[in-house]
Amino acid sequence: MRKFNFCAGPAALPEPVLLQAQQELLDWGGRGCSVMEVSHRSPEFTEVAERAEQDFRDLLSIPAHYKVLFVQGGATGQFSAIPWNLFGGGVKRADYIHTGQWAGKAIKEASRYGEVNVVASSEDRNFSYAPAADAWQESDRSAYFHYTPNETIGGVEFNYVPEVKAPLVADMSSNILSKAIPIEKFGMIYAGAQKNIGPSGIAVVIVREDLLDRAMSDIPRSLNWKIAAEAGSMDNTPPTFAWYLSGLVFQWLKAQGGVEAMYEQSLKKSGLLYEFLDRSDFFSSPVDPASRSRMNVPFVLADEQLDARFLNEAEETGLLNLKGHRSVGGMRASLYNAVPLEAVEALVAFMADFEKRVA
Numbered sequence: 522m523r524k525f526n527f528c529a530g531p532a533a534l535p536e537p538v539l540l541q542a543q544q545e546l547l548d549w550g551g552r553g554c555s556v557m558e559v560s561h562r563s564p565e566f567t568e569v570a571e572r573a574e575q576d577f578r579d580l581l582s583i584p585a586h587y588k589v590l591f592v593q594g595g596a597t598g599q600f601s602a603i604p605w606n607l608f609g610g611g612v613k614r615a616d617y618i619h620t621g622q623w624a625g626k627a628i629k630e631a632s633r634y635g636e637v638n639v640v641a642s643s644e645d646r647n648f649s650y651a652p653a654a655d656a657w658q659e660s661d662r663s664a665y666f667h668y669t670p671n672e673t674i675g676g677v678e679f680n681y682v683p684e685v686k687a688p689l690v691a692d693m694s695s696n697i698l699s700k701a702i703p704i705e706k707f708g709m710i711y712a713g714a715q716k717n718i719g720p721s722g723i724a725v726v727i728v729r730e731d732l733l734d735r736a737m738s739d740i741p742r743s744l745n746w747k748i749a750a751e752a753g754s755m756d757n758t759p760p761t762f763a764w765y766l767s768g769l770v771f772q773w774l775k776a777q778g779g780v781e782a783m784y785e786q787s788l789k790k791s792g793l794l795y796e797f798l799d800r801s802d803f804f805s806s807p808v809d810p811a812s813r814s815r816m817n818v819p820f821v822l823a824d825e826q827l828d829a830r831f832l833n834e835a836e837e838t839g840l841l842n843l844k845g846h847r848s849v850g851g852m853r854a855s856l857y858n859a860v861p862l863e864a865v866e867a868l869v870a871f872m873a874d875f876e877k878r879v880a
């Protein structure tokens with residue numbers, strides 16, 4: 522029996538997608554083999570790849586002058602790829618907003634290749650909020666401006682898109698496809714698949730065409746967006762199964778009503794949990810109300826001695842993977858697209874009951 526899974530990543534996948542993959546695993550569409558066992562250059566896989574890209578473009582209304590790439594190396598690979606691809610245009614300097622662990626890693630990596638100007642940081646209050654735009658010191662000349670719209674570990678989400686001079690670059694690993702994106706405000710967007718797209722092993726890049734000519738000359742081939750774009754993301758063998766499965770998720774998303782429906786659903790799910798947390802005397806949210814993530818909801822118990830018991834009993838009740846990130850402790854419920862409203866209802870009911878029994 523499948524249980525309710527709140528894992529931060531790799532995360533829950535839609536059940537109909539898993540069932541279809543299971544059905545097709547041994548004999549894919551009457552071909553007598555699986556999708557994993559054919560050439561990535563075959564007509565049948567090409568169809569899978571192209572359909573996935575088109576569905577993804579449809580879901581996010583991506584204009585024609587943006588390329589969509591399916592790459593390996595995860596979001597972390599892009600922490601390096603971004604400076605490599607954008608520091609070769611004459612400016613080896615970039616602006617970054619520091620909002621927590623993922624932004625911090627992106628900053629550290631970019632600093633190896635050029636100068637990083639941290640325009641704003643929320644470190645003063647333990648990364649519990651998204652900095653407001655008014656206090657920023659943008660560089661006069663900057664190759665790009667990077668931020669993390671949703672900090673997966675801290676549970677902090679920006680409720681606005683920064684208006685900046687340099688091309689805007691965003692790590693949307695944990696909130697892509699959960700609402701509409703004004704793509705034209707961005708130069709480049711990237712996301713590891715394993716939160717809100719598909720299985721791990723693949724990452725998606727959306728990049729404006731005019732940014733494909735700024736790579737440093739010694740960029741590793743596998744990180745080069747232009748080479749990937751010219752080769753249809755098949756300069757070398759792509760992770761075909763992850764690409765196929767992501768495609769099934771895109772079809773499922775379309776059938777659910779697309780990103781608008783996912784947005785409404787995310788407000789309902791996270792709203793239910795935050796409302797409960799704010800009402801409770803025993804559980805609480807450490808995140809500034811204006812910056813609370815719709816995708817990742819960290820929370821703490823009034824008595825941390827009870828953490829282990831909470832997690833054990835949750836697991837026995839069929840509520841999986843609620844332990845917070847090892848670096849921050851406490852609990853975290855990740856409410857990605859594939860997590861149904863019933864999961865959150867069950868979680869809140871369990872928490873209310875737990876509180877009644879222990880408090």
Ligand SMILES: *Cc1c(COP(=O)(O)O)cnc(C)c1O
Binds near residue numbers: 598692693
């Ligand atoms: C998970 C995550 C990453 C790291 O992704 P990998 O694919 O493991 O490299 C980076 N940024 C954010 C916001 C994430 O949630």
